[in-house]
Amino acid sequence: MAKKRELHEYSTDPAAQEMLKRAEELGISTAFTRADDMVPCNIGGAGMCCKQCGMGPCRLTKDGQTGVCGATIDTIQARNLTRAIAAGAAAHSDHGRDMAFLLKATANGEAEGYMIRDIAKLRIVASKYDIPIEGRSPEEIANDLADLYIAQFGQQNGEIAPIRRAPKKRQQLWRELGVVPRGIDREVVECLHRTHIGDDQDPEHILQHAIRTGLADGWGGSMIATDIADILFGTPAPVIGQANLGVIKENMVNVIVHGHEPSLSEMIVAATQDPEIIEYARKAGADGVNLSGICCTANEILMRQGIPAAGNFLHQELAILTGAVEAMVVDVQCIMQALVDLARNFHTQIITTSPKVRIKGATHIEFDEHKALTIAKEILKTAIDNFKNRDRSKVHIPDIKEDLIPGFSHEYINYMLGGSYRASFRPLNDAIMAGRIRGVAAIVGCNNPRSSQDYLHNKVVRELLKQDVLVVQTGCGAIAAAKLGLMLGEAGLEQVGPGLREICETVGIPPVLHMGSCVDNTRILTVLTQMVEEGGLGDDIDQIPAVGLAPEWMSEKALAIATYCVASGAYVIFGGASPISGMPDRVSDSDAVLRYISEGWEKLYGGKLEFVPDPDEMIRRTLEHIDKKRAALGLPEYDPSRFGRSGDARMLELEALPLEKKRQAIYGLAAD
Ligand code: SF4
Ligand code: MSK
Numbered sequence: 001m002a003k004k005r006e007l008h009e010y011s012t013d014p015a016a017q018e019m020l021k022r023a024e025e026l027g028i029s030t031a032f033t034r035a036d037d038m039v040p041c042n043i044g045g046a047g048m049c050c051k052q053c054g055m056g057p058c059r060l061t062k063d064g065q066t067g068v069c070g071a072t073i074d075t076i077q078a079r080n081l082t083r084a085i086a087a088g089a090a091a092h093s094d095h096g097r098d099m100a101f102l103l104k105a106t107a108n109g110e111a112e113g114y115m116i117r118d119i120a121k122l123r124i125v126a127s128k129y130d131i132p133i134e135g136r137s138p139e140e141i142a143n144d145l146a147d148l149y150i151a152q153f154g155q156q157n158g159e160i161a162p163i164r165r166a167p168k169k170r171q172q173l174w175r176e177l178g179v180v181p182r183g184i185d186r187e188v189v190e191c192l193h194r195t196h197i198g199d200d201q202d203p204e205h206i207l208q209h210a211i212r213t214g215l216a217d218g219w220g221g222s223m224i225a226t227d228i229a230d231i232l233f234g235t236p237a238p239v240i241g242q243a244n245l246g247v248i249k250e251n252m253v254n255v256i257v258h259g260h261e262p263s264l265s266e267m268i269v270a271a272t273q274d275p276e277i278i279e280y281a282r283k284a285g286a287d288g289v290n291l292s293g294i295c296c297t298a299n300e301i302l303m304r305q306g307i308p309a310a311g312n313f314l315h316q317e318l319a320i321l322t323g324a325v326e327a328m329v330v331d332v333q334c335i336m337q338a339l340v341d342l343a344r345n346f347h348t349q350i351i352t353t354s355p356k357v358r359i360k361g362a363t364h365i366e367f368d369e370h371k372a373l374t375i376a377k378e379i380l381k382t383a384i385d386n387f388k389n390r391d392r393s394k395v396h397i398p399d400i401k402e403d404l405i406p407g408f409s410h411e412y413i414n415y416m417l418g419g420s421y422r423a424s425f426r427p428l429n430d431a432i433m434a435g436r437i438r439g440v441a442a443i444v445g446c447n448n449p450r451s452s453q454d455y456l457h458n459k460v461v462r463e464l465l466k467q468d469v470l471v472v473q474t475g476c477g478a479i480a481a482a483k484l485g486l487m488l489g490e491a492g493l494e495q496v497g498p499g500l501r502e503i504c505e506t507v508g509i510p511p512v513l514h515m516g517s518c519v520d521n522t523r524i525l526t527v528l529t530q531m532v533e534e535g536g537l538g539d540d541i542d543q544i545p546a547v548g549l550a551p552e553w554m555s556e557k558a559l560a561i562a563t564y565c566v567a568s569g570a571y572v573i574f575g576g577a578s579p580i581s582g583m584p585d586r587v588s589d590s591d592a593v594l595r596y597i598s599e600g601w602e603k604l605y606g607g608k609l610e611f612v613p614d615p616d617e618m619i620r621r622t623l624e625h626i627d628k629k630r631a632a633l634g635l636p637e638y639d640p641s642r643f644g645r646s647g648d649a650r651m652l653e654l655e656a657l658p659l660e661k662k663r664q665a666i667y668g669l670a671a672d
Pocket of ligand 1 (some may be wrong): 051052057066067070071076198
């Protein structure tokens with residue numbers, strides 16, 4: 001058994017520390033303590049175990065050793081990684097498929113409570129696929145778009161349609177390398193086929209298909225999910241929100257939605273405002289229903305409706321430990337089975353809702369888009385009925401929360417930089433070209449109880465901000481920064497480099513932009529594409545001074561995201577452990593696949609994937625890459641001393657001057 005860690009080694013978040021102390025007092029285990037008890041297998045963890053058939057499992061721990069079938073360590077690692085990427089791509093894409101069916105049902109008037117909220121986005125997206133829009137109703141357009149999107153999953157040949165939204169040069173590269181996805185499901189199925197015993201046994205060839213599958217996710221399933229969520233629920237724009245466990249309210253019925261799909265959670269948001277539900281809650285002795293979110297469902301309703309986020313992935317158990325949660329309503333992905341056992345210590349009901357997800361011991365109320373509002377009300381009434389079972393003596397809610405401004409969709413970033421009449425990425429490109437912004441970092445992904453919660457995320461964010469790197473975030477990483485107060489206009493600016501600070505003050509944005517949930521990483525692909533199209537930063541994504549980081553990754557979806565980002569030209573750095581690290585001290589050739597996804601993929605795609613456990617090294621490599629890309633574009637070397645004399649700093653400086661000096665400074669007039 002590994003050593004039990006101290007509270008600060010579990011989490012850097014004071015609210016989490018408070019709840020972990022509470023869990024210890026109550027003798028309740030959490031993912032944090034279970035991670036102490038569960039020492040990871042060093043052979044499986046290094047990607048050196050194969051259990052693809054009944055002749056194994058085969059563990060390759062000696063030089064030159066092969067599996068019973070003769071599979072080498074490279075083949076086994078490539079297969080393991082590719083299977084994980086396929087699972088991640090399947091999860092995102094199946095989410096996208098459900099959204100496409102929801103769009104279809106809404107267009108046909110068969111989805112109770114749903115409507116097309118963002119007609120402008122519907123028209124823009126439809127036009128990208130040459131779907132006629134003029135003189136047609138939103139429902140007619142949505143019907144055609146839904147059909148087109150549904151067809152992407154089962155398409156057998158040709159190219160999936162959203163690929164044409166990538167920069168032209170990138171599309172050409174993918175065609176030359178034979179990695180354009182033919183159909184989303186086809187690529188996932190082929191991953192499983194190729195990695196079955198006795199199939200594809202050339203590691204590079206296996207990994208080529210991993211790229212194709214990743215692209216089917218990023219420029220396919222995930223992009224479809226984001227588009228439709230915006231069309232149905234509205235494209236995000238800044239709203240004020242709050243994050244951390246302090247959003248749970250003692251005097252109210254607390255319902256937490258957790259998972260990923262916004263389809264049900266949006267209906268629950270609507271149902272909480274229904275007078276019938278408010279009255280029902282009052283009759284139960286509560287002041288109302290207080291809704292909050294965990295994980296990416298939190299991000300979805302936070303960035304559209306300002307509904308507070310109770311926390312990120314590792315907060316799911318901690319929220320129940322407050323003893324004040326009547327129901328945790330879950331759909332798909334990142335839901336710990338441990339929730340059910342944990343909830344037995346309190347009155348909390350775990351309610352599963354997806355036809356795909358059941359957990360033994362949980363209450364199942366199945367979601368059906370045809371009567372979603374009715375189901376949402378039924379769920380809320382179940383929670384309200386449970387309010388009377390709350391044991392007040394067990395309630396412990398940390399008084400810790402932060403404000404934030406989420407909602408920076410790529411549409412809003414475009415608008416905020418240029419205004420209504422000249423919406424454009426030009427100012428962002430210009431700021432990078434001038435060196436005010438050194439580069440861009442997308443810091444995304446999960447929490448992992450193997451490292452101190454939020455530590456790696458926030459350390460990397462803070463250091464890069466000091467270096468004038470604009471940070472965009474999604475997923476649980478976004479909630480980590482929000483809990484720290486970095487997503488508020490003024491709050492984080494004293495920690496930001498001089499050039500970036502000028503931009504934030506001038507445009508009026510926080511230094512860290514919340515761009516959504518994990519499927520919304522496609523928004524980042526769109527931003528990068530638009531930066532390319534704007535001009536001045538090369539003609540493909542791999543030339544932009546940008547890096548993607550997932551400092552605390554844990555899910556297979558994160559690996560799928562990394563793969564499509566690499567295939568799109570990005571340098572991607574993962575913290576924590578590599579699932580294919582090999583054991584070079586014991587097996588000398590066990591890092592060939594690791595080298596291939598870095599150097600090999602970089603030669604082909606201009607992007608690479610590396611696993612870097614040390615945060616200082618992550619930061620060093622990020623800045624080195626950004627500066628290398630700046631130099632290749634012929635941009636001036638990054639020099640912070642040139643900036644910091646405009647924006648608020650300059651205003652304050654001027655403010656302090658006597659009147660005549662002020663006139664002189666502003667208008668260049670000689671003093672009278
Ligand atoms: Fe062993 Fe080969 Fe079977 Fe894998 S596929 S378990 S290496 S025999
Ligand atoms: S929820 S995939 S822990 S980001 Fe999207 Fe968070 Fe990672 Fe789940």
